[in-house]
Amino acid sequence: MKKSRLATVVGFSVFAFASTASAGPTQQGPSFLAPEHADGSDTLVLDLRDDLSEAERDALAAEIGVPLVDASPHVTDDGQVFLTHAGAAQRAAIQEKLRGDARVEAVEPLVAFDALFTPDDPRFAEQWHLSRVGAESAWNRATGTGVVVAVIDTGVACADDAGFTKGTDLQGTPCVAGWNFVTDDDKPWDDHGHGSHVAGTIAQTTNNGVGTAGLAFGATLMPVKVLAKNGSGSNAQVADGIRWAADHGAQVINLSLGGPFPSSVVGNAVKYAQKKGVLVVAAAGNSGRSVGYPAGFPASSRSVLRIATTALHGSRRGARGRDRGTGRSGASADGLQRRPRKIMASPHVAGAAALLISQGVTAPDAVKARLYDTARPKDDPKLFGAGILDAGAAVGRTAMLHDVVRALALAFLGIGLARWIHQKRGTFVKAGPWVGAALFGAAGLVPFVHALGLPGMAGPAARIVDLLGRPLGDMDLVSDVSFHKFALLALPLPTIAAFLFAFQAKSLRPIIGGLALGQAAYLVSMVLFREQAFFLGTTILTALASAGTVACLWIARVALDEKTA
Template sequence: MLIRLLSLLWRLLNLIGFALSLRRWWRTLRDDQASRQERYAAAGILLFMTALLVWSVAQLGNARASLDRAPQVAVAPAAAASPDQIVVDFRDELSLAAIDRLDDQLGVRFEPNSPESLDERLMVAEVRHLSAAARSELLATLRRDARVEAADENFTMSVLGSAAPLWEPNDPRYKEQWSFPAIGMPAAWTKTTGKGVVVAVIDTGVAFEADGKTPAASDLKQTRWTKPYDFIRNKAKAYDDHGHGTHVAGTIAQSTNNGHGCAGIAYEATIMPLKVLSGGGSGTLSDIADAIHFAADNGAQVINMSLGGPRGAAVLAQAVRYAHARRVVVVCAAGNTASEGVCYPAAYPECIAVSAVGPSGELTFYSTYGNEICLAAPGGEYRSPDERGNGILQNTVFQQKDVFEAWQGTSMASPHVAGVAALLVQQGFQGPEAVRLQLRSTATKKDDPKKYGAGVLNAAKAVGASGAESTFVARPPRVRGTTWWPLLLGFAGWPYGAVLLLFGIRRLRPLLALGTTAFAVGCLTAAFSGVAGALWLVLNGLLAGALGWLVWRPRR
């Protein structure tokens, strides 16, 4: 508020000074006793000052326009309170008679959301007569039904920027998933949830199904999956006998807003579980290359590989090139070597290599770094068991138990990027390079490209959502060759010129000359070093004040 007031005052004083300066030179121009040279000088100075004013105002207009460019019309759920309605998107081919039968079966009445939504079979139903538990049960039943494409609570929506909070899923452990708000997921979810995008998880398998004594992961029950394959045993199942792949898949598409466990980034995406790593967590290049080909040939649009090794191989490079040529986005973990030298396949140029940052937004102690890093994402960081809250919490299976555990690694960072890539694919970004460009150009900038590539993943910006964005603290951008410096110079230059012009070079006193020069140097320093604007405003205010005093002081 104070800064705004100072800024207003400064502009007002500058305008007064400017008007007085104009008046002085206008008089000279019209003064019959002035020499021809003085009148030419006055005309030139008047023209220059007018041009400077117009330019400064234009620059100010540009700056305001760039501030206004942020989207303001996105909608977000206003509250997660129990709604009175549910909304269900049935399959389009489902008959109305079948929906009527469901009415009787479930004890609710489905009505079209609008006349236009009848063809889409988008229905709403009043559920205020049901308890919260009964509503959850009803939703769970509907989501399991093959005739239902989507079912959800019918939240009230409001324009972002209003006081309404962004939607958060009702998964009880979502609050422990610090990395999701950190990359702006609540805002991103108002735009897209990755529906229909197929993400291949090439890893230790994914526990979508129970395998002997090992249960299925409880928080993947509503997650869609397709075409599993085990490349170690060569069979069309991809059980997870390690836990790594299930954890990774959870970050991408954990069953979300189901009142259980955690959330996933692209929770309506479809996972293609491909097992290439054994229960010991290792595998062979050939199996991985096979899996990449399989994913590209079977409809995967994104591949996540939270795996790697110290050396590449022609067969692996060729597989990655093949997937890239088939327009598949390939996202890979950079490695956990705590040293320079990105692992393979992440180091291949077709891959999006991801390093890991902790809750502070700084590179983690374990992350590999190097020239090939494309961007960084949250991977968790803790050094003692009591800091496990700083890890990445997801559901997995471990030692034949269904568990929720916080892990840390670039393996956890990579699926954050893969999940957001799936959101972008759903939005219509075509091909891996378009996705890479969008991820990089919207990342929260960091100084060291070897550690962070283009910066830290920002899901909200990537999908074009406004409102609560990344909470990672970005280093303040240096004011360097941007919109700001001509603006600063434009405004800073003219009072300086006005002082000179008001009193004429010949009558300029040494102290005034020193003061104005110091002011100009200060402005230039502020413009190029990013010194706080407040100091600059104070300087301007002081100068404008001095200007006023010089103009109005009593004449001898």
């Protein structure tokens, strides 16, 4: 990489360093991203152990003879990524000294990560890429509601602020707070355009009569700026951005960026995000040749879902396209400028992942498995991997499996309970309010509405129908998927609460019994699918769901038993 370019990328602010021969403690220092300053070619990135104390960091700095400068001094929960500035000879000595040091998880040069350019077409009819991934059929069942997707890029045109304006076709797209790792502040607005292109592909406002459509238009964007105005940034910034997004509620992280060399610092950040239950999607590049990083990490690491671009007729390399729009005041790039780019592959997959997560497939491995299983196969797996994304098939299969399994479980458990009561009491359970409550617990007040394709319609009506079409255990997905990892509605807590506080009212017992029966059917599907993320892990969730099934069946038996009703 050219030295002058790295200077622009890194922009390592002028540090008031003492002599490199003298030791120095950890420094907070100014932001290291000021393009007019030192080239940073002799800068090292140190990813320290997360539990390392300040005193231990100071001791480490003293040992290597140079200060450690916090890569993002105003962010306290972004891991322990620090920078050092030293001459070439000293840099090599530091790397050798720290190799194998238990206090240091990774040490590597500061290198550039570049945006991978692709277009956004002006009208939906021309968005062949959305049709190709089955967007229309996917929208009949899911729109990504409740899912937060972090766009780690050049920023996103999410607000009218500080001379920037919100994108013309992002006006109806919600954004949560983000962070700017270039200027180290809370204004991650886009001064380049690439990040807003990416964001638009994922969640551009749709059905608003403006511009184009986004694949997961019901999702929420989290803007994280790690690339500067020239479209470049460093491994330190990218790593900090990934960790920040994982710590602040993102369910999906999109990385439409890359560098030519593997970065352990970025790799560690990706693993950190995965441990937090975040799916990381990374672009493989547009060249059709070698795969960049972080997408180039081995598939066996299971840490990154790597995505390549295909053209209109399915070739490996990207297609040419055009996008359009306007930027107000010259300071805001809203992803709608007219210029040739290539189709954005990674954000399509990030959008498809958001659709699946909004259906309750919240475990990253389960999302990846569903996307792999439903991908359209191609002749050469070396070029196409699992195949070509089919969001429509992925979402459709998920809806079908959920609806069918829960319906069968409800029928099996309901018939079995009725037979047991009949054999014991000689009477049949009378159909009544318990039927509606059972459907609510298993499939929603409007059962199987997702199979009918209603939630894809526009406006508030879609949100209402989407809510009514969900079982009790999935209702928290509509507002915020992050709540779903606690399974407060999925596990039988509501049913147990209803039993404890309302059982004395005989008129409510059929409703309690039906709710318990429906939730038991829902829990059976949880045990079978094992696709939900849980803050204590999948194994514990499966055990709790199994126990919950038994508890719900006992409550249903007691509540529906004619002798107690």
